[in-house]
Amino acid sequence: MTLIDAGIFREWMVGLGRCSAFEQVAHLFCELYLKLQSAGVAGSCRCEFPLTQIDLAEALSLTDVHVNRVLKEMCGRSLVTLRGNMPVIEAWDELLQAAELTRRTCSLGSEQPQQRAVRCPFAYSPFELRQGVPTWRATSSSPTGSW
Amino acid sequence: MESHLVFSDGFLVAVLVRMSDIHGDRAGMWFLEAGFGPVDHPDPPTFANLDEAQSWVEWRLECKR
Structure with missing residues (x-):
């Protein structure tokens, strides 16, 4: 496990x-x-993201009802828009601030995402990268679909 | 947001919230926003109406006694 791996793991626990x-x-x-950007499969603050609210809820230990509320709030504040399976980050700096990612590890600085080249393995997140698409690890038991 | 506190023998056991229009086809249903003690559940259910919710809460309390 590298320091970056350990940092990501800690972030998930926190x-x-x-x-x-x-x-x-x-x-x-x-x-x-x-x-996804570091893997070269995302850019312009948008990426393919074929996960349901149920997937997000399970990954974050939330209810799908509450995930829906959060997404609606994010859309209402114009931080993110959802276009089918593609979330578009409309306000990167604000979303980054909300995520408190700037103080975190993983070599993630505060510069714009397109200027950044980082190594961020999927090893300790509930998602893995399959053919350039984030995929819920437990696909056999977890429903997938559109937002 | 319409909601109800559910008490049993004087103790708060659940908070039910009516789902608003942002929840699409589930709007109007009741959601177990929080359950306490035996009513706590890792996958909180939704209910078509309050009678259904009350029955479920009673069942949880009964089976955990």
């Missing part, structure tokens, strides 16, 4: 235990986007 639902979802969006 997030599940101490962060609000809004912060957790914001963090997940930012983290996944950066990982």
